[in-house]
Amino acid sequence: MNATVAIIGRPNVGKSTLFNRLVGKRLALVDDTPGVTRDRRPGDARLGDLxxxxxxTAGLEDADKATLAGRMRKQTEEAIQDADVVLFVIDARAGVTPLDAHFAEVARKIARPVILLANKAEGRAGEPGIYEAYSLGLGEPVPISAEHGEGLSDLYDALREEFEKLEAAEGPSEEAETDIVIDPDADGEEDDEPAGTVDRPLRVAIAGRPNAGKSTLINKLLGEERLLTGPEAGITRDSISVDWVWRERxxxxxxxxxxxRKARVQEKLEKLSVADALRAIKFAEVVVxxxxxNIPFEKQDLQIIDLVQREGRALVIAFNKWDTIEDRTEVWTEIKYQAERYLNQVRGVAMVPISAxxxxxxxxxxxxxxxAYKMWNARVSTARLNKWLEGVVAHHPPPAVAGRRIKLRYLTQAxxxxxxxxxxxxxPEQLPEAYLRYLVNGVRETFKLPGTPIRLSFRKGENPYANKAKKKR
Incomplete structure (x- = not known):
């Protein structure tokens, strides 16, 4: 069975550190500042053979539902409802706080198995907190150190016991007849498989300036309040991945x-968040x-678009909050005019007005x-490319440099x-930049690749008589 385990507890007890330890990667942002995690983030965990x-999840806080902290708590409560097992984490060095006691009372009412973890229990400083944890009424605490990896064998035993109970309650599974696990990436041909399948979902990153409606957009696509949203700018900190099916894809x-803008990013936590966003863009296939x-093509918008283009990702631009626009025809005409002016590097990029x-x-x-993904994967035959190149050279040959004409001999897709x-x-080193742009735009228009980042490299053809000249010497 594929069990789901939720990590809960008050802020700053080490939940994200434990999460990173179990998934084996630094996926969740970790900082000394309380309340770093806001959305619930899933990950594939491995502990021994489990x-x-x-x-x-976000740290549990006793706050009004309308506040940001209250909305964060609602996300945590939804994670608890979807979980099979709950890990309740406390800070052994700080001991049992009134907030721990308050939420332990809530945890006791959860209709899920709850395992109590006393984190930061390395050394003698955590011993008093371990003994205090018995007072929470959640059974024997499991002392661990998520940062140093101590106590994971005890956590393994506790989880295994709960998983066996769950399997016994569900009965025998047909999928349990074999222990063979097939890794879809094992043959190394992932890039040749079409995206949109179960084993190969299309990776789409939603990027933009703060408060542009990115999380709201994803929630609307999913049809549920999966991500934390609100009027406050900068709510999202981690890059959260969510699986979704659209028209069977x-x-x-x-x-x-x-x-x-980079100059405005001063705090360490925001720098970590932006770095996480950049990493998500880098590993995405399509970036929206x-x-x-209402205020399109701000300087930061253009910088983000340019970043996506430089990273070589397929690009789509979504103009959100279209429901607030009154004269849509006039605004859309202005948007297309500005796009022609500012987006020469991704000429013809898909632009879609939406309302999240x-x-x-x-x-x-x-x-x-x-x-956009289909064009990003497009391949043009060498015959078509060279036929087009002959026409280009005949119609608009490269300029002469120092009285000598540059010759374009051959074009192929690598x-x-x-x-x-x-x-x-x-x-090739003397070919002007303007002529390079001319070739890129020509390839884009002729072979129907609008908005797709195109890479064009130049290589110098080898002189067939070079070796003969050396022998004569």
């Missing part, structure tokens, strides 16, 4: 933190840059996402994702 889904959506339709609040335009957005073309020519 495989399960671990869910990191599997998608992994990545919600990212809003990226402000979300802009506010009402759901307007979301199907068109996903159609644009899959179209790889996809994004499309990368190589031109063999004489004296």
């Amino acid at each position: 495989r399960f889904t671990i869910v990191d 599997h998608v992994k959506l990545f919600d990212t933190a809003g990226m402000r 840059v979300t802009l506010d339709a 609040t009402t759901g307007q335009g979301l199907d068109k957005l996903m159609e644009a996402v899959f179209d 790889k996809t994702r994004p499309p990368h073309f190589i031109v063999f020519c004489s004296r």
Whole structure:
């Protein structure tokens, strides 16, 4: 069985550190500041021979439902409802606090198995807190150190006991007839498989400035309040991945933190959040840059778009809050004019007006996402490329440099994702930048690759008489 385990506890007791320890990666942001984690984050955990889904949650706080802390607590409560086992974490060095006691009372009423963990129990400083933990009424505490990896064998025993109880309650499973685990990436041909399948979901990152409606957009796509949202800017900190199915095609959506201008990012925590967002963009296949339709093409918007282009990701631009626009025809005409002015590097990129609040335009957005992915994987035959190159050279030959004409001899596509073309020519180092852009735009328009990042490299053709000249010497 694939059990789900939720980690809960008050802020700053080491939940995210334990999460990272169990998944074996630094996925969740960790900082000394309380309340770093806000959304619930799932991960594939491994402890000995146990495989399960671990869910990191926001710190439990006693706050009004309308406040940010209250909305964070609601996310944690939903994670508890979806879990099979709950890990209640306290700080052994701080001992049992009134907030621990308050939420332990809540945990005792949970209709789920609860394992009490006394974290930060390394050394003698945590011993008093371990003994105090018995007073919470959650059974014998398991002393661990998530940071140093101590006590994980005891956690393994506790989890294994609960998993066996769950399996016994569910009865024998047909899937349990074999111990063979098939790894879809084992053959190393993941890149050749089409995205959108169960084993190969399309990775889509939602990026943009703070308060552009990224989390709201994902919630609307999912049809549930999966991610924390609100009027406050900068709510999202971690890059959260969510699995979703659209028209029988599997998608992994990545919600990212809003990226402000670099000069404004001063706090360490925000720097970590932005770095996490950049990492999500780097490993995505398609990036949806979300802009506010009321103030599109701000300087930071253009920098994010340029970043996506430089990373070579397929790009779609979503103009959110379209429901607040009154004269839509006039605004859309202005948006297209500004796009031609500012987005030369991704000319023809797909632009979709949407409303994350009402759901307007979301199907068109996903159609644009899959179209962008298809173009990102496009391959053009060498014969077609060279036929086009002959016409280009005849119509607009490269300029002469120092009285000598640069010769373009051959054009071929080296790889996809994004499309990368190589031109063999004489004296490539002297080819002007303007002519390079001319070739890139020509490839984009001729072979129907609008908005796709295109890489164009130049190589110097070898002189067939070079070796003969050396022998004569």
